[in-house]
Amino acid sequence: MWEMFAKQxxxxxxxxxxxxAHLLLNFTDFSDFEDRPIxxxxxxxxxxxxxxxxxxxxxxxxGLFCTNLGHGYGAExxxxxxRQLSEMVYSPNWSxxxxxxxxxxxxxxxxxxxxxxxxxxxxxxxxxxxxAAWKLVRQxxxxxxxxQRHKAIARDLAYHGTSLGAxxxxxxxxxxxxxxxxxxxxxxxxxxNAYRHADGGDEAAFTRSxxxxxxxxxxxxxxDEVAMLIAEPIQNSxxxxxxxxxxxxxxxxxxxxxxxxxxxxxxxSAFGRVGEWFGSMRFDARPDIITFAKGATAGHAPxxxxxxxxxxxxxxxxxxxxxxxxLTFSGHPLSTAIALKVLDIYDREQVFENxxxxxxxxxxxxxxxxxxxLVGDIRGAGFFWAIELVKDRETREMFNEAEAKxxxxxxxxxxxxxxxxxxxxxxxxxxxxxLSPPLVSDAKTLDRIVSIIGEATDRAHKTWTRxxxxxxxxxxxxxxxxxx
Numbered sequence: 001m002w003e004m005f006a007k008q009x010x011x012x013x014x015x016x017x018x019x020x021a022h023l024l025l026n027f028t029d030f031s032d033f034e035d036r037p038i039x040x041x042x043x044x045x046x047x048x049x050x051x052x053x054x055x056x057x058x059x060x061x062x063g064l065f066c067t068n069l070g071h072g073y074g075a076e077x078x079x080x081x082x083r084q085l086s087e088m089v090y091s092p093n094w095s096x097x098x099x100x101x102x103x104x105x106x107x108x109x110x111x112x113x114x115x116x117x118x119x120x121x122x123x124x125x126x127x128x129x130x131x132a133a134w135k136l137v138r139q140x141x142x143x144x145x146x147x148q149r150h151k152a153i154a155r156d157l158a159y160h161g162t163s164l165g166a167x168x169x170x171x172x173x174x175x176x177x178x179x180x181x182x183x184x185x186x187x188x189x190x191x192x193n194a195y196r197h198a199d200g201g202d203e204a205a206f207t208r209s210x211x212x213x214x215x216x217x218x219x220x221x222x223x224d225e226v227a228m229l230i231a232e233p234i235q236n237s238x239x240x241x242x243x244x245x246x247x248x249x250x251x252x253x254x255x256x257x258x259x260x261x262x263x264x265x266x267x268x269s270a271f272g273r274v275g276e277w278f279g280s281m282r283f284d285a286r287p288d289i290i291t292f293a294k295g296a297t298a299g300h301a302p303x304x305x306x307x308x309x310x311x312x313x314x315x316x317x318x319x320x321x322x323x324x325x326x327l328t329f330s331g332h333p334l335s336t337a338i339a340l341k342v343l344d345i346y347d348r349e350q351v352f353e354n355x356x357x358x359x360x361x362x363x364x365x366x367x368x369x370x371x372x373x374l375v376g377d378i379r380g381a382g383f384f385w386a387i388e389l390v391k392d393r394e395t396r397e398m399f400n401e402a403e404a405k406x407x408x409x410x411x412x413x414x415x416x417x418x419x420x421x422x423x424x425x426x427x428x429x430x431x432x433x434x435l436s437p438p439l440v441s442d443a444k445t446l447d448r449i450v451s452i453i454g455e456a457t458d459r460a461h462k463t464w465t466r467x468x469x470x471x472x473x474x475x476x477x478x479x480x481x482x483x484x
Contacts, residue, residue, distance in 0.1 A: 011037070012037035013037070013040070013052055015040055015052065016037035016038050016040055016052070017037075019038045019040065020033055020037070020038055023038075025038075039051055039052075040052040043071075044059070044067075044070070044071025044074070045071055045072075046070055046071060046072045047059055047070045047071070047072075047437070047438055047440070047441055047445055048071070049071065049422065055420070056420060057417075057420050057421060057422045058420060058421045058422065058437075058445070058448065058449060058452070059071070059422055059437070059438060060421050060422050060423040060435055060436070060437050060449050061422055061423050061424050061434065061435070061436050061437075062299070062436050062437060062438050062439075063299050064294070065236070065267075065268045065273070065294050065295070065384075065436050066294045066295065066298065066299030067298060067299040067438055068271060068272060068273070068294075068295045068298040068299070068342075068346075068351065068438055068439045068440075069298040069299075069342065069345060069346075069349075069351070069438060069439070069440055070438035070440050070441075072440070073298070073300075073342075073345055074300070076341065076345070077298075077300045077338055077341050077342065077345075080337055080338060080340070080341035081300075081301070081334055081337060081338055083337070084100065084333050084334055084337035084338075085334060088333055089333070089334075090332065090333060091333055092328070092330075093122065093326075093330050093331040094326055097331070098331075098333050098336075100331075100333050100336035100337040100339075100340060101122060101331040101333070101336050103336075103340055104120070104122075104331075104336045104339055104340055104343075105119075105120040107340065107343055108120055108305070108307060109307065111277040111278075112277065112278060112290065112307050114281060115278060115280055115281065115285075115286065115287070115290070115307075115309075116286070116309040116310070117290060117307040117308065117309055118308070118309060118310050118313060119307070119308050119309075119310075119312075119313040119316075119317060120305055120306070120307055120308075121136070121305060121306040121308070121323070121325075121330070122303070122304070122305045122330045122331035122336070123293075123303075123304040123305055123306070123327055123330055124302045124303065124304060124327060124329050124330070124332075124335070125293050125302055125303070125304040126160075126161060126265075126267030126291065126292070126293035126294065126304050127160070127161025127162060127163050127166045127304075128161075128163070128166075128304055128327060129267070129291035129292065129293055129304040129305055129306050130160045130161045130165070130166040130169065130230070130263075130265060130267075130291050131161070131163055131165045131166050132291075132306045132325055132327075133228075133230075133263050133289050133291050133306050134152070134165050134166075134169075134184065134228065135165075135323070135324070135325045136289065136306065136308065136312060136316075136323065136325075137227050137228045137261045137263070137289070137312075138150070138227060139315075139316075139321060139323060139324065140261065140312055140315060141227050141261075142321075143315040143320065143321045144315075146224065146259070148224060148225055149224065149225055149226065149227035149259075150184075150185065150225065150227060151184075151185045151186070151187070151221050151222070151225050151226045151227060152168070152169060152184055152185070152186045152187075152226065152227060152228045152229070152230060153186065153187050153188075153189060153214065153217055153218070153221075153226060153228070153229045153230070153260075154169040154170075154171055154186050154187075154188055154189075154229075154230050154231070155171055155188060155189055155190065155191040155192075155231055155235060156171045156188045156189065156190055156191050157171050157172060157191055157235070157237050157238040157428060157429050158170060158171045158172075158191065158230075158231070158232065158235055158237055158238075158265075159171075159172060159175075159236060159237040159428075160230060160265055160267075162175060164179065164182060164183055165183060165184060167179060167182060168182040168183060168184035168185075168186050169184070169186055169230050171188045171191075171237075172237065172428055187217050187220075187221055189210075189213050189214050189217055190209075190210055190213055191235050191238060191241050192210065192235065192241040192242065192243045192244060192247060193238060193239075193241045193429070194206055194241075194242075194244065194379075195376065195377040195379070195388060195396070196396075196430070197209070203244045203245055204244075204245075204246070206244045207244045207245065207246045207247050207250060210244070210247060210250075211247070211250040211251070211254065214229070214251070214254060215254060218254065218258050218260070223258045223259075224259070226258065226260050227260065227261065228260060228261050228262075228263055229251060229254075229255055229260050229261075229262050229263065230263040230264075230265055231251065231263075231264065231265065232264070232265045232266070232267075232268065232269060232279075233248075233264055233266060233269045233274070233278075233279030233280055233282065233283050233285060234268075234269050234274065234279060234380065234381060234384060236268050236384075236434075237426070237428050237429070238426075238428060238429035238430075238432070239379065239386030239387075239388055239426060239429060239430070239432035239434060240379050240380035240381075240384055240385055240386035240432075240434065241379070242379055242380065242381055243283055247283075248280070248283050248284060248285035248286070249284060249286075251285070252285070252286045252287075255288075261288045261289060261312065262286075262287045262288050262289070263287055263288065263289045263290075263291065264278075264279070264280045264285055264287035264289070264290050264291070265291050266278050266279055266280065266290050266291060266292045267291060267292060267293045267294055267304070268294060268295075268384070268436075269282075269384065270290070270292040270294075270295055270296070271292070271294070271295030271296060271298075271346070272295065272346060272351050272352040272355055272382070272383075272439045273295060273355075273382055273383060273384050273436065273439070274355070274381045274382030274383075274384055275352055275355040275356040275359060275381070275382040276352065277352070278290060278292075282381065282382075288308065288309055288311065288312050289306060289307065289308045289309075289312060290306070290307040290308075291304070291305070291306055291307075292304060292305055292306075292307070293305070296339050296342070297335060297338050297339045297342050298342045298345075300338045300342065301332075301334060301335040301338045301339075302329075302335060303332075303335040303336070303338070303339055349440065351439045351440060352439070354439060354440065354441075355382045355383050355439050356382075358383075358441070358442075358443055358446060359381065359382055359383070361443050361446065362383065362385070362446045362450075363378075363380075363385075365446060365447055365450040366378050366385060366387070366435075366450055368450070368454070369387060369450065369453060369454055369457065371454075372454070372457045372458060372461055373393055373461060374389045374390065374393075374407075374457055374460060374461050374464070375387055375388075375389065375390075375393070375457065376388045376389060376390030376393050376396055377390075380435075383435075383436060383437055383438075383439055383441070384435075384436050385434075385435045385436075386426075386432045386433065386434050386435070387432060387433040387435075387453070387457075388430050388431070388432045389407060389430070389431045389432065389433070389457075390430070391403070398430055399430075399431055404427050404430075404431045405427070407431055407460060407464075408425040408426075408427055408431055409425070411459075411460045411463060412425055412433070412456050412457070412460055413425055415455070415456035415459050415460065416452065416453075416456050419452040419455055419456060420452065421449060421452040421453070421456075423435055423449075423453075424436075433453060433457075435449065435453075437449060
């Protein structure tokens with residue numbers, strides 16, 4: 001019955017009907033599609049994606065922080081994929097390897113040499129990389145005679161993946177609660193959201209407060225029981241939280257003092273997102289381990305990995321210890337060949353230089369959005385930004401849950417779709433608009449993105465001002481494709 005209704009009343013295509021009948025989508029409430037079809041994207045064109053109805057959208061989130069090169073290099077990358085598949089379809093990375101994996105390890109350890117990274121373990125994505133990092137940490141402590149180190153420290157609202165190990169480090173209650181108890185004991189500390197912190201207006205005091213809290217947490221959990229501290233250089237979930245000066249140096253000092261391994265989760269911030277090979281370079285971080293994914297192939301194929309320094313690699317690389325972890329598709333020849341071609345394009349097209357050159361322009365245009373009273377804070381770096389929305393800018397009063405649902409799902413999402421922008425409307429902390437455009441975007445494209453956001457937020461503010469009493473009643477309206 002629904003299929004007939006969808007075809008006749010909703011105008012759903014055969015693919016949309018089939019998707020609703022057979023696909024289980026990531027983080028998707030299927031009740032949202034009782035009265036509208038599932039959007040299907042069929043083509044990419046430069047910095048835009050096109051749906052099955054022919055509507056074009058600016059890709060303001062790089063797919064999901066992946067398509068750093070946009071959609072204009074597929075033929076060139078595809079040719080590299082074709083060459084690899086014509087030579088060899090598959091080889092494992094267990095007790096043997098293949099040229100593409102070797103050359104990628106050379107390229108990435110060379111790029112990460114300023115951070116002291118000398119070894120690479122390959123995975124298929126970011127969550128797997130976090131899992132692999134935890135196993136490295138645990139075995140490293142075992143090799144050093146400290147089996148009691150089984151705890152970790154992560155940050156509030158942080159997202160590190162949804163497999164059970166990575167989920168242990170994810171500080172989002174709605175993701176965690178259905179699967180409790182989780183296998184790894186993790187303590188969560190404050191993230192670096194200066195806008196919502198009592199000391200946020202004083203950078204030095206803010207840094208001290210954050211580090212003091214972590215210090216207290218280490219003492220409370222046991223100085224010889226904490227194995228790992230994991231953090232993103234810029235935290236994505238909650239809205240592009242940038243660290244204050246001295247924060248990463250302080251993490252390094254605390255980890256050194258108490259024998260803890262420091263992990264930088266660079267699933268999003270690596271490969272030019274903030275203008276450098278790795279976000280750790282931007283903030284003078286000195287992690288022991290870096291996890292990455294997404295931009296490594298610019299979204300052309302699944303790939304992730306773990307970079308580690310000599311100190312962590314030594315017991316495994318020397319043969320004293322076997323790393324008891326492996327993945328069938330770890331370092332797949334196709335994905336690694338694609339990654340090598342993408343790295344070539346980054347260099348040839350001076351992609352990271354483009355981000356550095358346009359960061360100031362992008363930020364200045366975003367700051368113009370402060371003319372809208374709903375805009376409370378604008379934060380980020382490179383091509384990685386968030387706009388926090390507030391009920392009252394003077395008091396920083398927050399929207400309640402029903403109001404935030406109306407604002408993001410009932411109001412802004414529809415305006416963004418109508419105006420042709422894909423971005424992220426995120427309510428995993430306070431309501432934020434997240435922006436992460438392809439790294440090959442020019443100033444004109446960035447201006448267009450900001451203009452659409454300005455128009456959408458202006459419309460939302462007019463509705464909010466005129467119709468506050470009605471808003472709670474409309475909070476149940478269905479979201480469009482720009483969904484948290």
